[in-house]
Amino acid sequence: MKEAFINRLHAQGYSKTEAAEMLDIFAEEVTKALDAQEEVKLPKLGKLTMKLTAERPGRNPATGEPVTIPARWAVRFKASKVLTDQFRDRPTETPFD
Numbered sequence: 001m002k003e004a005f006i007n008r009l010h011a012q013g014y015s016k017t018e019a020a021e022m023l024d025i026f027a028e029e030v031t032k033a034l035d036a037q038e039e040v041k042l043p044k045l046g047k048l049t050m051k052l053t054a055e056r057p058g059r060n061p062a063t064g065e066p067v068t069i070p071a072r073w074a075v076r077f078k079a080s081k082v083l084t085d086q087f088r089d090r091p092t093e094t095p096f097d
Contacts, residue, residue, distance in 0.1 A: 034075060046079040 002023060009019035030048065033040050040048040050073055058069040 042080075044080060044082045046077055046083060049076050049078070050074070051076045 002020075005023055006016055006019040009022065010016050014022070030040050034048060034050050037050050042048070053072055053074050055071045056069050058067050059065065060067050
């Protein structure tokens with residue numbers, strides 16, 4: 001997918017090096033914003049946020065022994081209405097068959 005973005009930007013007149021650098025800068029800025037617990041809005045796609053998941057009980061699948069799964073930060077994505085509406089009326093059979 002990164003290559004597709006680079007090719008699309010290249011078609012707009014940017015060199016492939018410039019296009020790759022723009023994508024790297026975008027990824028860095030998104031990472032910085034999430035690290036600062038800022039909401040990242042991606043127009044027509046959705047938004048990324050950070051959420052602290054609570055500590056919870058779990059089980060070691062190999063031994064069956066109870067373990068505590070520690071709290072951690074996780075990235076959450078909420079799709080926009082535009083994105084969800086685009087796929088809402090898609091047929092239910094798998095398109096990859």
